[in-house]
Amino acid sequence: MREASFYIAEEGGKVKCILCPKNCSISEGNTGVCGVRENFSGKLYSLAYSKPIALHLDPIEKKPLYHFFPGSKILSIGTYGCNLNCRFCQNSDISQEFRKEDFDNLEEVTPEQVVQICSKYGYKFAAFTYNEPSVFFEYMFDIAVICKKNDIKTVVVSNGQINKEPMLKLIEYIDAFNIDLKSFNPDFYRKICGGDILTTKQTIETIVEKKKHLEVTFLLIENLNDNESEFVELCKYLSGLDKNIVLHISRAFPRYKMEFEPTPLILISKFEDTAKKYLNYVYTGNI
Numbered sequence: 692m693r694e695a696s697f698y699i700a701e702e703g704g705k706v707k708c709i710l711c712p713k714n715c716s717i718s719e720g721n722t723g724v725c726g727v728r729e730n731f732s733g734k735l736y737s738l739a740y741s742k743p744i745a746l747h748l749d750p751i752e753k754k755p756l757y758h759f760f761p762g763s764k765i766l767s768i769g770t771y772g773c774n775l776n777c778r779f780c781q782n783s784d785i786s787q788e789f790r791k792e793d794f795d796n797l798e799e800v801t802p803e804q805v806v807q808i809c810s811k812y813g814y815k816f817a818a819f820t821y822n823e824p825s826v827f828f829e830y831m832f833d834i835a836v837i838c839k840k841n842d843i844k845t846v847v848v849s850n851g852q853i854n855k856e857p858m859l860k861l862i863e864y865i866d867a868f869n870i871d872l873k874s875f876n877p878d879f880y881r882k883i884c885g886g887d888i889l890t891t892k893q894t895i896e897t898i899v900e901k902k903k904h905l906e907v908t909f910l911l912i913e914n915l916n917d918n919e920s921e922f923v924e925l926c927k928y929l930s931g932l933d934k935n936i937v938l939h940i941s942r943a944f945p946r947y948k949m950e951f952e953p954t955p956l957i958l959i960s961k962f963e964d965t966a967k968k969y970l971n972y973v974y975t976g977n978i
């Protein structure tokens with residue numbers, strides 16, 4: 692556990708976390724929406740600091756990143772928690788269905804130890820992934836700073852729900868991003884995911900402005916976010932930023948609170964064809 696960055700004290704012992712657009716006002720003994728940032732005696736703490744649930748070596752293509760050092764292996768780090776509550780969440784066991792007591796059962800791995808593992812085995816890449824890394828900002832940031840000193844490239848796989856100030860602090864130490872863009876419909880973000888599309892767009896635009904490597908993932912779900920005109924708007928938005936942004940169209944499977952058929956392959960192909968009219972690099976995944 693470690694004191695959090697990006698919060699302000701409020702009256703009555705409450706604290707306001709200003710890390711993500713939820714901007715949770717948290718009373719003593721409670722956590723914010725993400726479940727991993729807790730108010731202890733009027734200070735905000737990150738429960739996830741140095742508590743990874745997984746440190747795993749993956750192919751970089753699995754993040755997915757297809758245009759960033761293809762063929763490399765990447766040490767992937769995740770904890771518990773998420774600042775969205777997507778009803779179709781594809782990894783709800785670590786994002787939604789955990790208790791804060793579960794952190795007690797995890798072994799401590801400090802940022803220095805993560806980088807020592809990379810150095811010992813010659814790993815040149817580290818990813819913050821599996822759950823939403825914004826919610827373990829301090830752990831991610833400290834690892835990324837040491838990685839940069841040790842010439843290890845870093846990758847963030849995120850829903851993009853992070854406020855501008857922390858994003859600007861983080862981005863200096865990150866080399867590549869994969870950002871989920873779940874729909875181009877603000878109501879979808881609000882009602883199905885409990886999120887704010889404008890923040891995800893702001894994050895994407897910051898990455899483009901700062902000239903960091905960016906790939907985007909769109910999880911296609913039949914009858915949920917398969918409105919073709921909205922998808923055309925999404926593709927036009929990305930191509931307006933840069934036609935070379937890589938787009939991954941990913942197949943969805945029924946998980947968490949939603950029952951639906953796995954995305955039909957014919958629908959994936961149709962969306963792939965549409966996206967290729969606007970973007971130079973479109974891939975399908977999870978099929």
Ligand code: SF4
Nearest residue numbers: 708711714715723725
């Ligand atoms: S990071 Fe967590 S506690 Fe902070 S504003 Fe977002 S959901 Fe709330």
